[in-house]
Amino acid sequence: MYRYDDYDQRLVDERVAQFRDQTRRYLAGELSEDEFRPLRLQNGLYVQRHAPMLRIAVPYGLFSSAQLRTLADIARRYDRGYGHFTTRQNIQFNWPELAKVPEILAQLATVQMHAIQTSGNCIRNITSDAFAGVAADELIDPRPWCEILRQWSSFHPEFAHLPRKFKFAVNGAKEDRAVIQAHDIGLDVVKNDAGEIGFRVLVGGGLGRTPIIGEEIAAFVPWQHIVTYCESILRVYNLHGRRDNKYKARIKILVKALGIEEFRRQVEAEWAFHKNGPSTLTEAEVARVAAHFVDPAYESLPATDAGYASLLDENKPFAAWVKRNVRAHKVPGYASVTISLKKTGVPPGDITESQMELVADLADAYSYGEVRATHQQNLVLADVRQSDLFKVWQSLRDAGLATPNIGLLTDIISCPGGDYCALANAKSIPIANAIQERFDNLDYLYDIGEIELNISGCMNACGHHHVGHIGVLGVDKNGEEWYQVTIGGDQGNKAAIGKVIGPSFAAAEMPDVVTHLIETYIANRHEDERFVDTVRRIGIEPFKAHVYGNRQTEKKVAHA
Template identity: 65%
Template sequence: MYQYDQYDQTLVDERVSQYRGQVRRYLAGELSDDEFRPLRLMNGLYLQRHAPMLRVAIPYGLLSSDQLRVLAHIARRYDRGFGHFTTRQNIQYNWPKLEETPDILAELAQAQMHAIQTSGNCIRNVTADHLAGVAPDEIEDPRIYCEIIRQWSTFHPEFSYLPRKFKIAVTGASHDRAAAQVHDIGLNLTRDERGEIGFRVLVGGGLGRTPLLGHVIREFLPQRDLLSYLEAILRVYNQHGRRDNIYKARIKILVKALGPAVFRQQVEAEWEQIKDSGLVLDQAEVERVRRFFAPPPYEPEAAQDPGFEQWLRADKSFATWVRHNVAEHKVAGYRNVFVALKEPGAPPGDIDADQMEAVADLADRHSFGQIRATHHQNLLLADVRQADLYQLWHALEAQKLAAPVIGTLADMICCPGLDYCSLANASSISIAQQINEKFDRLDDLYDLGEIRLNMSGCMNACGHHHVGHIGILGVDKKGEEWYQISLGGSSENDAALGDILGPSVRKTEVANTLERILRVYVEQRAEGERFLDTFRRIGLEPFRVRAYAPGSNEAKQEEKRYAVGY
């Protein structure tokens, strides 16, 4: 993985020193709330319902075991013993004291970590496929380009105060596991007819209050032109993006207003002026960065060990875990193991300090000392010898990190919601618990098959509810928590925004409504169809009719609303 040089370390250390002075002046009353706000946001600090929240960057989701131990120490020393992994491959702490946040950043800096640009109107943490470098369907390792973009964008003087936050995702495989189509910029690595590496460039995707899918503005951008083209896109946005209305300030609104063709013309015109400048990405720089992501020393004989197949036959529980939580690897004899942060009874994405330290130890033992954060709020141990899987499974079970639910209804994405977030309208964590209690049998989950359930506590869509096969959005109605359900979303190659089912449902009825929806799927599905496939074949109406079946609380509410012209 990437290692800081003297410039990286100096930059991060100096930012800690600056921030320490800013906090001191704020606490002394020398800075007003309005003056301090942009300063703290640029260092990842939010003011939430109960305490500050600190968001720590995990560039392209990659951690060393030592870094995870530092995160565990911070959780134990400065928080309440746990952290929360997000859909953007970051970790958040929900209970730090404001006066101690400079000390946290100082300890992060010692471990080559930071919270720089995890908030604010700037280029945020660049994300990638969690299987980068190990996926069988990979064209090129996207982490190389994520790191190059990170170095280019950090403290970029022209793009530190954009009209609104800006998010970039890079994927290097045929299967999009980075949700590239719902980012401000999505980059798909590809090859041209000569075999040269380049990028398919999408712009204007995003969720939140106005969800939109990105538009392709270049089918093939040569590797050498990556940074200059990104610079051109950001310049057009910085010049023409709206600053008078926070809800219309994202680049997706500008692309929609101009139209993708006109936006592309403006980008191309800007690019013509700078493409041959010092921003040319030469092959020597790509190779320099590539060396940080060299493959680990795989053992050729790993594929010959018969123990894995023997344990698959001997232990049905182990075989079940392998089927759901273990993914194929590009090297024979190795597998990718999902560490499930979806134990029933715990908030999705949460992990305590003891568990972090245990995962760090397991990474040293089985995964060359590295851990990845996924978009679905789990962790991943790549590069595990299949001969070690049985031992690893037992170790993860002991830590309650082996729930065999990856890709099922129980593998839900869930933002912190009203339990922590000052922006939220409704709780998310309690709804996750309600759903887990309703669908608590593994056999039932497995029969339902692949379902992506995404949940957000407000329109900001931190839980990516718009692109869930089933999406749940918390809304406030006269001080009460209600939940709007959408169906048919996807964040993968077949990206789509979900269709709203109908009127929102009461908090107590969310799981019951899901049960009726899923009965339609079970009754209507064809052989081998996923929930998403069935929805796309039969449409919304059969689900809507059953969800608001006569006699249900939802049906009564719907009748009442229509009666009064709601």
């Protein structure tokens, strides 16, 4: 993974010193709330419903065991003993004391971490495939390119005050695990017919109030020019993006207003002036960054470990966990482990300080000291030998981190919602927990098969509800919390926005609503057909009829 040089460290240390003084001045009454707001946002500090919230950057979801131990220590010393992993592969602390935030940032700086650009109208944390560098279907490792983009975008003065926040995602595999079609800029690292590396560029994707799937603006941009091309996109956006209405300020609105052809024309015209400018990449610069992402010293192992195969036959709980939480690795004899942060009764994405320390220990013992965060709010040990999987599973099981539900209904993506966020219209966590409790039966979950359920507490869509096979959105109706349901959304190569099935539901109805959706799926599915595939084939009407028909019946019974 990337290690800071002296320049990187100095930038972060100086930002800590700046914010320490800014916080002191604010607490002393020398800065007003309006003056302090942009300063705290530049350092990842929000004012939430009950306390400040600090969002810490985890670039492209990759961090070391030492960094994870530091996060555990921060959770223990400055928060309430836990952290929350987000859909941008970052981690949030929900209860820090404002006066102590500079101390937290100073401690983060000692392990090459920060909270810079995790908020505000700037280029946010760049996300990618949590299995980058190890996935069996990977074409090109996207991590060096993510790091190049991170270094370019950090502290970039021209893009520090954009019309609205701006999000990148980068993919390098056959299967898109970074949801590049739902980002302001999505990048696919590809090779042309001549074997040259370049980028397929998508623009204008995004969720939120107006969900839009991004459009291709360039089929192939040579690697030397990807930064200058992205700069050109951002300059056109910076020039024309709305600043008078935050709901119409995202680049997706501009692309739709101009049309992709006109937007492309303006970007190409801008690019003509800067294509070979100072941001043009060189082989030496790419090599410098790529040197941080070399493979560890893998052993030469058999494709299948005999002891591991025997344990799969003998231990059904272990075999169930392997089936759901273990992925194939590019190197024979190794595997990648997904650590579920979706145990029933626990807010999705939450992890305690003791669990963080355990994961750090496992990373050191079995996965070369590295951990990854997924945008589905889980963690990954990317390089585990098959012969060590049983020991890893035992340790995770004892810590409550071995729920075998990855990709299943209870592997819910959820924002913190109204329990924490001041922007939320409704709570998300209680809805997630209620659905998990209703479907807390592994045999039934396995029968249902792969299904993604995403929950957002408001239209900002931090829970990515639009691209869930089932999406749940919290809405405010006359001061009460209600929930709108969509189905048919999808991420990956066939990204799609879900369709609303009808009027919203009360919180208490949500487990029944999901139950009726699943019943419709089971009654209509073809063999080996996923929920989302059935929705695509038969449409939303059968689901709608079953849900609302049963709703009326249940209301009559309740009033009888």
